[in-house]
Amino acid sequence: MHPLSPERSFASAADHAHCAAAIRAGSRSFHLASLALPFRVREPAYGLYAFCRLSDDAVDLGGGSLDAVARLQERLSRACDGRPQDTPEDRAIADVMRDYAIPRVIPEALLDGLAWDAEGRRYETYADLQAYAMRVAGVVGVMMTLMMGVRDALTLARACDLGVAMQLTNIARDVGEDARAGRLYLPLSWLRDVGVDPDAFVRAPVASPAVKHVVARLLGEADVLYARARRGVAHLPASCRPAILAAALLYAEIGRELCRRHALDSVSQRARVSGARKLALLGKAVTLSPWLSRGAPEPALDAASFLIEAVAREPVRGGPARRPGMGVQFVYMLDMFERLERAERFGE
Template sequence: MHPFSPDVAFAARDDHAACREAIRQGSRSFFAASLILPSRVRTPAYGLYAFCRLSDDAVDVEGGSFSALERLRERLAGAYEGRPNPVAADRAMADLVRRYAIPRAVPEALLDGLAWDAEGRRYETLDELFDYAARVAGTVGVMMTLMMGVREPQTLARACDLGIAMQLTNIARDVGEDARAGRLYLPLCWLREAGVDPEAFLARPGATPALKGVLARLLCEADALYTRARRGIAQLPLSCRPAILAAAMLYAEIGRELTSRYALDSITHRARVGATRKLALVARASIASPWLSDGAPIAPLDAAMFLIEAVARHPVRPLRGADNGAVSQFLRVLEMFERLERAERYGD
């Protein structure tokens, strides 16, 4: 069987239900945003999340062992070769990588990022941190974009921006938790510039003014990437924009909560967004998403170029059943009118 043949589905209904439960239990923010994805994207998105979560958990449970990583690489190979392990996430992954022509280099880069975690790698500069974030989070943005049927380089670049921004938010939120586990992701040069000795901080984590300044700087970088990412959301299918904008807004809100409510103390607190606020942000995203502007092209981050190039080199096969039916046709007409309206408004 050709690895990208659409003729066989490995995942059954129970598998999709298990993947849905994985995201419901693992990430309330992503689950809340996923509920407004169109079903044709929501189901494979659950499978992608479940596989990524399984991979992350497998490495964490075994203390970052390289044998665990090797088994993950074997499982990924099985998914691509049409022989997935008898696990819901693996069967779902086998379906989506061939259905959406996802280059193997993309999820392999995700596993590379997990390997860097296993090594306990630290990052001297922001650019080095971007290299890591592109692997553990930019890859997910690329795969999600491909599952929405979009392969344009500019859109993929903005998806990487969004993934990296979310990872920076995670890092800022989890500084205390990571430090207590002996992990440090903040740029080392930033810490030293602020007068924070990395080893002394790990030995005794504290929410000092100097550390808070580093966190504020990191969240500022994340906010700039969230702004860039909005241009890519405007290039997604109309039906997909609300969920992706909601995810971006929910994660950006974590940074704002950390700043305003917890005064940048992520050593003794873990910033969260309450359920009422989440609902408000999802509603706001649903209203705002049709009116996003893609603006002028922006160069991709250097850290993301290898992912965009991997997609450009990968052959694309027609997707069985993709974008068929009256609903999809209606959405295409809406998008056409939106482009015409924008052209009239801005003289494009």
């Protein structure tokens, strides 16, 4: 049990075994790599990711249904209140939420993002798109930072930068795939600025010079956020820095592949990073992480303010959370590799 939680755990040994089995079935590589984790970290990590995957799958299998999101919101509410539904994933997430003092606003924001997807929402401005990216990706950065025992506003702001940057990269990479599924995440005002009618593009997606211009613009914004996030990595515990830096480098490389090898055509092609290149970037992260500069403090994105304020309001029982060292570093790294793997295998 985490030292911040003197109370009895909700999840049993059988529940944790179920969550581990779910990860093992979903991704053999993730499960095998996770066996190197210390038990104290491996167990809650399985619970967190099992619930997150359950959420994704529940909405996907429900055909993007708002009813599915509503059911997840009820389950999350019960878990946060210490009354988890009678499933292993729900009991495990109830422990994680309590043990790491994660405000319920944070996972609720993730479910809001799923609801926006279910609604087929589009985003008029870049600020609107940031609000969406914060909910579906920035919240992951916040939760992982809290699991590292770090709760200061500056570091959380940089974690949000990284999450949003990664989501912008995903959007830039998947323009054609999204359009063929009837989805559009590029800012509508940007498309109109270059003479592209959003509805016409979704009906017949083509990698025109104008669309490529918008993709390049989005990747440029992502690069700005990656640079901000890199400075924030220096505020993390030293043992956690290589993994977070590697995650940033890996996702930024997708954008570079899109520019370098695909001429910004993400309509008819899909950029991928080779396994050899991933390993090279991991080595680079290990080498560079001790030398990162903190730089001058920068304000948080407006879209991140509600998450950072929620953490500031959340009481932490039993004193500051301990810094778990290498364990959580590997958890974060494994999550990033898992997301990349699923994206490559299933087009997510």
